[in-house]
Amino acid sequence: MSDTHLKNASRRQFLSGAAAVGAGTLAGGAVHAAGDPLIMETQDFAAGLGVGVDETPYGLPIQFEGDVVRRNVEWLTADTISSINFTPIHALDGTITPQGCAFERHHSGAIEMSKDEYRLMIHGLVDEPLIFTYEDLERFPRVTRTFFLECAANTGMEWAGAQLNGAQFTHGMIHNMEYTGVTLRTLLEESGIKPEGKWVYVEGHDASSNGRSIPLEKALDDCMIAFKANGEALRMEHGYPVRLVVPGWEGNMWVKWLRRIEVVENAVESREETSKYTDVLENGIARKWTWVMDAKSVITSPSPQSPIKHGKGPLVITGLAWSGRGAITRVDVSIDGGMSWQEARLAAPGQDMALSRFYLDIDWDGSEMLLQSRAMDSEGYVQPTKTELREVRGLNSIYHNNCIQTWHVKTNGEAENVEVS
């Protein structure tokens, strides 16, 4: 970075106003001799009437937020039915993902089934195989907890290099919701587990079935059968009316439209845990059962889809951090490509296996930056660089890319997805 002058923001300089918002044209809207017409003239919305309370029984975001939507990348998959789209994380803040723009991943499309049509079967190595209706499930004692769901393939297109230009595309196979439902333990206790039972095999009502094997220990620990997310019923595309919640583990295991839980002695080694969701190493050997999503973070703004438009001066750097192994304890941010780091501020203490929001307020001097964030979790895990990951895994793992992301912010405020030495 020899040709670029990078400097850490100085808090003292910021407070003293020495680097004062240089560009007057950018501060507080345009200044006219006769005053700002948005203030000096009566606006229609200040004189006329807005819409009535019967206008929108269930509302969508205001039209000006029309770009805060899920996006797909056509070339990634053969069709849109077994495919993925991306959460607009570059435009969101806080930690809760609005359900309407929370990413989707289907293997045979989002199916439409009613609560009346819903059945859940528990069988196999159990004392009593059982069938539950949706109504039955609502009668069990409930729990409410917030977790992130990250697709195992999130950031997977970036293994070989910087490819997609935006946090939505590089890191948007993720959402974070407050789930309400019943613990899987509660349901398994209802049927009783035989001593030979060591795994549960779970599958969905859809044609793909998405069957996965989960060790009984995890099933009895913190898995949930969820029927509410962020306060309301699950969206169709997220598994309405019932999905599995597998905290901290790869999204593929969060089986949607859950229809069957079979207690078995050995893993089924289904398609989704052999052909897919196995991670090929450099020597051609593949890891299987890489369930946990490791500590990871990304700066959501500034980022390629969220450039700096306000010029020099105060700048909010913000992003998300999460870990499947526990809570986020700290996030460091670098503006010089990892040569030096400063600790960011967490919006709230980290919660186990949930998104954390971080902020770093700097005084941008208008020079180029190479922005990075580095998450640390309660297990002492420090988010690695892509180079460190490649040294262990090579380039063909597809899944579980939790490397440090770099955004190159140019002097004009635009940002680009880059790799650095």
Place this chain on the structure above:
Amino acid sequence: APAMAEKMGLGRAALPEEVASWDHDVSPDGTGLPEGSGSVLYGEEVFADACAACHGDFAEGVDNWPKLAGGMGTLDREDPLKTVGSFWPHLSTAWDYVHRSMPFGDAQSLSDDDTYAIVAYILYSNDLVDDDFVLSRENFLEVEMPNADGFILDDRDTTEAHFWKAEPCMSDCKDSVEITMRATVLDVTPDEGESTEDAAL
């Protein structure tokens, strides 16, 4: 078995017929395989009707649709081709997945015998059996999958132990930084304007 709490008495007993109707998973040891059989020759016919439009006449894949055959010996190369023959560890998975979830868009339409035949044809397409081969429940476990030993358990706790480091570097972490790759060179990100219009609320 784990200590169990008192039951709520919710739900009802599942009938054996109901369990049989939904429980179709097949395990690597053959558990779950039904009676039946199918030949490569018959499999070729069924495959041509039900599968070849996407997966090709020889299971080699059409356009961007999955290739089911080929790729032997490519797993340690730059761009590995992972197929049933080159990658899948268990034949049970092929039977189970085809039977429950294929053809794409018309799943659960294949009989047990049809499924045996299609799997036999996929084996043939991967040069793993001869053209007179007949796959059945009886000889199912005799088929050797080339990559059966190609998998290890998640070993991140040991091979990536150095990621668990208490004190990361905070200053003077490296002398210089150079940009080595740029996403805009590839230019494969969807255009912002075009998609925004589609998604207009």
